[in-house]
Amino acid sequence: MAENRAQRIARFIEPLRVRPGSTVDLATDFDPRYKADLTKAEGVALLAEGVELLDEFQARLAAQDSRGVLFCLQAMDAAGKDGTIRHVMSGVNPQGVRVSSFKVPSEEELDHDYLWRYQCRLPRRGEIGIFNRSHYEEVLVVRVHPEYLRRQRLPEEGRDPDVWERRYREINDWERYLVENGFSVVKVFLNLSKEEQRQRFLSRIDLPEKNWKFSSADVRERRHWGAYQRAFSEMLSATSTPWAPWYVVPADRKWFARICAAAILGHALMEIDPQYPTVGEQARKDLMTARRELEQEGPGSGAARDRKKKRRK
Known part of the structure; x- marks a missing residue:
């Protein structure tokens, strides 16, 4: 039964996986409205099943206390990162989950290497750590806005045209180090269409209870849509590795994105297959x-x- 469940989940998420070594073009390779022929009603039942599975395996992960999971979420604004975390993790023990969001770096963070602040927020063994935005901001927003790179106080040779290739290599090496030390790295990109983002921004403006979610900076950032799509495509191509592959989740339908995220995280936990400790005689x-x-x-x-x-x- 468990093996059949694992195989079913693996088949479901396989179309979302970025094959290591492939070249990604988001505009042509992944459809933000893909929903695998599911209806929303079917999706609600599947999400409930996925949350139950996560609860089971998270308890075992905590009890075994030898492995951890880092779950990275990247997306454009309004893609549903917060909602995905809230729904997918709704049934698990909050003591075993730590969520970290990364905003503009502080003065202390700028005085360290660019991966330092992410290293400080890694999960412990037995935990699921969630990065709401992650170390990939360093090859996305920093790339789209070169002025952010200048603020990082790098030596002159650290700002040459090869900086992005170096960062891809450094990130791949860092993630491999984590995996080899018992921390699975699970990476999800919520793929939102430009039109769906426009509609969600309008909803945030028109509905008073959503006004707090909107900032004029969101519209200014939207003007860089093309640059972000190119940066995402190159990032996915360069950093989807055998030890830490990327999954591109269609995000135009929130209910489907949440099912996919639960399935991807559940699959990672099933691959670990944590067990409750047994006691001695x-x-x-x-x-x-x-x-x-x-x-x-x-x-x-x-x-x-x-x-x-x-x-x-």
């Missing part, structure tokens, strides 16, 4: 001793009857 004997003591305190035990007699006196 002496520990088992101690458990049986404790059990007998607890049973003797039960309502029908001799000890319980003696306590009752004393109360009557």
Whole structure:
């Protein structure tokens, strides 16, 4: 049964996987409205199943306490990162999950190498760490806005035209290091169409309860849509590796994006296949001793009857 479930999930997410070594063109290779012939009603049931699976495997991951998972989410504004995290992780123990968001780097962060702040927020063994935006900002927003690179106080030779190729290599090496030390790296790009983003921005403006989500900076960033699409395409091509492949999730339908994210994370946990620890013979004997003591305190035990007699006196 478990093997059939794993195979079914693997087949479902395979069309979303960026084959390592391939060249990606987002405009032609991935459809933001793809939904695998599912209806929304079917999707609701599948998401519930996925959340239940994550709950099961996260508990085992925490109990085993030898492996961890880093789940990276990248996307354009309004693609649904927050909602994806909220829905996909709705059934798991919050003590075993840590979510980190990365905004404009602080002065302290700028005084370190560009990966330092991400290294500081990595999950511990037994945890699922979620990066809401991630170290890939360093080859996306920093690339689209060269002034951000200048603020990173790099030496002159660190700002030459080869900087992006170097960063792809450094990121690949860093992720390989994490994987080899027991931390699976799961990477999801929520692929939103430009028209769907426009509609979501309008909704944020028109609905008072969504006004807080909107900033005029979102529209200014939208003007760089083409540059971002090129940066995303090159990033996916250069950093989808056998040890940490990218998955491009269609994001125009929020319900489908959430199913995909749950399936991708669930598949990673199933590949780890964490197990509850087993206790040794002496520990088992101690458990049986404790059990007998607890049973003797039960309502029908001799000890319980003696306590009752004393109360009557």
